[in-house]
Amino acid sequence: MSSTGRRRPPTIHDVAREAGVSRGTVSRVLNGGHNVSPASADAVNAAIRRTGYVVNRHARSLITGRSDSVAFLLTEPQERFFEDPNFNVLLRGCTQALAAHDIPLLLMIAGNEPERRRISRFITAGHVGGVLLVSSHSGNPMAERLVKAGIPVVACGKPLGQSRMLAYVAADDRDGAREMVGHLIRTGRRRIATVTGPPDTPGGVERLAGYRETLAEHGMPVDERLVVPGDYSRSSGEAAAAELMRRAPDTDAVFVASDLMALGVMTALEQAGRRVPEDVAVAGFDDSPAALDSRPALTTMRVQWDRMSSEMVRVLLARIAGEEPSAVILPTELVRRDSA
Amino acid sequence: MSSTGRRRPPTIHDVAREAGVSRGTVSRVLNGGHNVSPASADAVNAAIRRTGYVVNRHARSLITGRSDSVAFLLTEPQERFFEDPNFNVLLRGCTQALAAHDIPLLLMIAGNEPERRRISRFITAGHVGGVLLVSSHSGNPMAERLVKAGIPVVACGKPLGQSRMLAYVAADDRDGAREMVGHLIRTGRRRIATVTGPPDTPGGVERLAGYRETLAEHGMPVDERLVVPGDYSRSSGEAAAAELMRRAPDTDAVFVASDLMALGVMTALEQAGRRVPEDVAVAGFDDSPAALDSRPALTTMRVQWDRMSSEMVRVLLARIAGEEPSAVILPTELVRRDSA
DNA sequence: CTGAAAGCGCTTACAG
DNA sequence: CTGAAAGCGCTTACAG
Structure with a gap:
């Protein structure tokens, strides 16, 4: 030797x-x-x-002008994500899916404009081969910059208003909402309220749309007093349910656009003297770990977070290899527990 | 121009x-x-x-043989970390502290031996300037390899048995335990049990040591039946408390080595018909976000996770700059809520 | 204090 | 299909 x-x-x-x-x-x-x-x-x-x-990756990158590493990029006030249990699943899944290809993952947080500038510079300087963009709110300024700079980008969740320019992987929010609301109707609920996500997020828009459609199809008029906005936080769910009890005390079901908010809803209902599910059914969305810990255990729509990450990586690698942007929509699944 | x-x-x-x-x-x-x-x-x-x-970092790294990026390395079955709310705080804090120095963070998960090999190769190939090592269990095989290869490493938590060769940043576990047990004694508790962490973790060892010392100093003999092992998971806390109620039904306080386990302890006590804190005081450790959501709100020792990350980055950069390994011990703080 | 030069390890036209 | 050569953008002794 x-x-x-x-x-x-x-x-x-x-x-x-x-x-x-x-x-x-x-x-x-x-x-x-x-x-x-x-x-x-x-x-x-x-x-x-x-x-x-x-x-030697340095030598190679020096020549080619690009890197084989991939950025996992958060572009919002990070608190939201770091509180969200799904975020961990996504981050871990992406790290491991990339590791299988021997590709390092760079974690970047762009919470404000200076950060965004710094990170844009870094990425467009060729230090990253592609970007996994995690941001639920629309009008993301990073997305456009990166795409214009020719960086392959895959978004997590449908990028509202930018879905033509970006590849993305998303859960079928609308269909999931339809299935859940259908379930509530089938189990005899008649005054079905909803707590929505923010209107500039796909979950906020699509899950509400599914709610409306399903009620309409069943000949049940949508009572706008039963539509209460939330921001995905637990406390916003609590506030929404309290408001709901004031507006429409005869509510007998609440379709909540996220599990975390649903937990808040249950707390508030309990405080208002309502039993779940006897008096009011509560249904969440996401199937996050916390859904199991609640009492009663939360009925929810499962989002396949594990597949989400592997699909994001698959689509990104395809983009890097030259394929056109594509969208992947993953089906959701009704997980019936005790709350609805 | x-x-x-x-x-x-x-x-x-x-x-x-x-x-x-x-x-x-x-x-x-x-x-x-x-x-x-x-x-x-x-x-x-x-x-x-x-x-x-x-x-151009690639050109620079090609010459110098090293990179300015830093790895955030998990070396255990990742589930534990990804379930731990403190993990998020740490990861975010490190990312941001490094970003302030314009240093990218590479997230790496080495859950098994092949992964460890792959990552060791990557790191020792010079693709990383230093390593933030997150691993609570002792005998970590990565630590030694990296140190031997001359890679600057800073561990999170005292690396049992390796604390001489590694820089590390840790909470003052023993002192924190002493303070909490002292608090329980001062508030009139006399049959004080403890649920420990695993014996190969600093939190498992040091917090137990603080418990023993404090009882001894107060002339209270340690009853070994009151020492029950846990593994930091919520369910292990539940099991430990159930066991405790069998062994010593007259227990009037439990010092638990983590908040997550403490939540399990409270659940089990409730099921055993004990009121917290009237019948049994429960005290946790960490001050994780979940401590606030519990009912009653958990009394606990606050670990400064935010400072932990900034200190880890500071010490690592010092190591990279050539300084000798050093240890930083951060004080903990008693957070008195309702459970004790 | 400063410039000219060698060289880091690789990729990629170019000519054969 | 293959080799010789240029060059990617930088750092670092080496002379001065």
Whole structure:
């Protein structure tokens, strides 16, 4: 084997010597093996194995002007995400899906404009091969900049108003809402309220749309007093339910646009002396871990967060490889527990 | 200004021309400004501003053999961390503290041996300037490898058995335990039990030690039946409390080594017909967000997770700059709520 | 204090 | 299919 000291890692030059070919040929094997004879390829691969060679990414990036790493980019006040249990699942899933391709994940938080500028500069400087964009609110300024700079971007959730320019992976919010509201109707509920997400988020828009559609299809007029806005926080759910009890004490079901808000809704209902589900059914959305801990256990729509992350990575790698932007919509699933 | 098209970003060469100096001088300014006349330095800095130059990290890393990025490395079955609310605080804090220095954070999860190998290779290949090691269990195989490879490492929490070779930042577990147990004694409790963390974690060892010491100092013999092991999970707290009620129904206080376990303890006590805090006081450790949501609200020791992350980054940067490993112990603070 | 030059490890036309 | 060569943007002894 190698006669010299084991200090510095082998380079493409060592591999070339070991394989009896030129450095150019080694590089060609490394980059897809085009225009290389099978015999040369075999020799190179064997040499790579023998020497323990691994490509120097810095040298490669210096030439190509791009990096193989991927950014996981948060572009909102981070509190929201870091409170959200789904966020962890997503981050972990993306890290592992990328690791399977030996691609490092860079975590970046762009909560304000200076941060956004700094990060834009970093990304457009070629330090990142693509971006997993996690942001639920529309009108995201980062998205446009990155896309214009030619950076492959995949969004998590449908980017309202930008869905034409971005690849994205999202849950089927509207269909999920339809299924849940249908469930409430089938189980005999007649005064069905909803607590919505913010109107500039896909979950806020689509889940509400599904609610409206389903009521209409069942010939149940939508009473606007039963539509109360929330902001996905637990406390906003609590406030919404309190408001609801004032506006329409005869409410017998609440379709809530997120589990976290649903927990708040249950707390407020309890305080208002309502039993769940006997007096009021409560249904959430997301199937977050907390849904299991609540009492009664929360009936909810499951969003496949694990698949979400693997699909995001798959679509991003496809984009990086040159494919056109595409949208992936993942179905949701009714998880019936005790609250509805 | 520049006469050519704005396509490719300016290089050190552009700056040199603009400043009327050689590329070597520009590089010297970039790297600390040693051996550069004030006049040259000024000219270079002005040129940098004018051209909008930013260093190409790939080229720099290719030369120096190291990177300025930092890894945030998890080395255990990730579930534990991703369930832990403190983890989020830590991750976010580190990301932001590093961002302030314009240093990217790479998230890596090494849950099994193949992953550990892959990541070790990546890190020792110079793709990372240092490592923030997050792992509570002792005997971490990564730590030793990295240290031996000369990678600056800072651990979160005292690395049992490896504290000599690693820099680390930790909460003062023992002191915190002493304060809490003292509080329980001062408020009249006499049969004080404890639910511990795993014996191979600093929190498991130190918080138990503080418990024992404090009882002893107050002339209260430690009854080993009152020491029940847990694993930091909520359910282990539940099981521990149930066991405790069997072993010693006259227990009037439980010092629990984590908030999550404390929540489990409260659930089990409730099921056993005990009132908290009237019959049994319950005290946690960590001051995690969940401590606020419990009913009664949990009395606990606050760990300064936000400072933890900024200290970890500070110490790591110092290590990278050549300083010797150091330990930082952060004080904890008694947060008195309703449960004790 | 400063410039000219070598070189980091790789990729990619270019010529054969 | 293959090798020789140029070059990516930077740092760092080396002379002066």
